[in-house]
Amino acid sequence: MTPMTSPAAAPTVTLVVPNFNHAHYLPESLGSIANQTRAPDRVIVIDDCSTDDSIAVIERFLSDRPSWRLIRHGTNQGVVRGQNEALAIADTAWIGFLGADDALHPTYLEKAMAQAANHPDAGLIVACCEIIGPKGPSAKRMLRPVMLLAPASAMLTPADIRQALRFGDNYFSGTTSLYRRTALQALGGFDVKLGSFSDAFLARRLALTYGCYFIAEALGYWRIHGQNYSTATATDPASLNAKLAEIGALIAHSKLFPDGYDNVFARRNRFGAARMVLGGETAPSAKAARISALLDGNELDTQLLRLLLSFGSAGHLAALAWMALRTRPMSLTRLLAQTTARRAILSATPGYRAP
Template sequence: MNPPPLSVVVPNYNHAELLPHCLDALLAQTVQPLEIIVVDDGSTDGSVALIEGYCQRHPHIRLLRNEQNRGVVFTVNRGVDEARGELIFFAPADDTSHPTLFEKSLPLLRAHPQAAFSCGISDFREVATGLNWHTGVGMGERPTYLSPMELVALGRRGKLFLAPNTAVIRRDAFIRAGKFLPELRWHSDWFTFYVAAFREGVCFIPEPLATFNVHAESYYKRGRQQADMHRQVLVSLLDHLNRPGCADVVNHVRDSGELYLFGWPMLRLVLTRPEGRRFLTANFLRRCIWQATKLSVKGFLPTALANLYFRLAGYRSKKSV
């Protein structure tokens, strides 16, 4: 049987310790992709030798090497440019996909060709603290297609969360959304996936499909801790949403209130910058406050109590991981 037209892109930079978990999880998929492209971004920790070993043992794994460190966004976009598949799955080296992710995603995408991508519940695990919660819980009770307006309605109810680490996206939808934009740095995936979703709709699978391992030194964590740079990234994000290329989705972003995910830094920009005023809605304010409450719980409660809160408050799927 021919493999599905699915290319997996794995960006890597000095993740030799974690990379085997990622690649072994991909090799354990019940449906194997056409290819697994590992793009190494100038690693100095022995990653390349490790990847070359995987390539020798598994012919559908291939290695691309950046001549110098170019950053995550360039690295991922290069992987897409080199991919042969019509569908793309992004697998960061420090994340783990669950065995049936492709098996459950591909038939749903075939049944709903209008969808930009498929996604499911993501299992978030903070490595240092042991905190564990799920995103995407409550978006649906069965595998289904969700139109842009249905996504807006979910956002208004506080139930919308699109997890890129669970998503199989159509390559053409990814390109139409602008690929990943370098100036949006650690939020480039949010922008691209939400623009694609609010433009074309998505397929949703109501169960955990991948684990997002939150490391204290991750690109995302380190980026958000640099206040001035993070503010500039958010300013760029607002600027892109207000450009003509996003005219068909900007009202969906506003009405859903999804900018709440960026917390107080985004709230300050929405209140003080002209390009942010259009996003100031009661729903956005309500969700910002709720997000701050969740972060407070996560930051101040002991791990066991915080995890109990996440379970009782509906931030854990009833389906086992």
């Protein structure tokens, strides 16, 4: 007689929403969780001593959802400490963190948790996301990551990730990343000292240790509005320099990363920060000075950027090209080869609609 085996229990998941004074966006972020076709098993909202109407908005969502929980901080503790707090109390197999100003596609958890069931040893499950603006969809649809981990959905080994990091970076959007909880804990959780870089750096370590499953679909929406936690840190030259030095030392002393990745990581993040500033609304002279500082440039660099930015949109493109030449952030050949795949990902999903 053939012994009967019970099917493995479906994996469980907690979604965590750190919030500080984002009452205006909470109906969309929490609404996108409430509208998931596969409901999360737990939701933890951590309010970091908000002074706006956040609590009232959160409590409306909690009123008829017993699996949702609110944690209120009496003093501001920062996003990373809140993430570690949630990690310590979560009891599910998987955990994800959604910015209070971001949102999820309705099928995100359904598709991500299907792969979590298929690949229980992966360190994380990550999908693409679309950039949206303060009021919703941007004028031009933009996909992140800029370079794809793979042209189609796939399970990637640590060796695959090492190879991918040679060509590009910033593959792991926090908006659309689910972490295997025990793997996250085994690596020590989020490093408070790294601030807004903590989740991206930890995602790289997870992928390089356990591998990850990449979903080639846009299943989340990352809102850029100028007040983002990560944007504010990344575009401050002094803060960026300090964080890059600290992370560079961690990379240099780790055997996980490709040789020379500490230098590559710094160049790529300087380019990303400068690109954020380039797309901002500040005056050209101030923009040139900030970009030059982010790129660790000198007065000649600042003067060149001022000249380029004086030529309007053409100068903007020229400045972007100069920044890319200066930092060499990714393989242009591979980026161009992925053009069709990127367009297909965006066209397969309708543009953002608020819940």
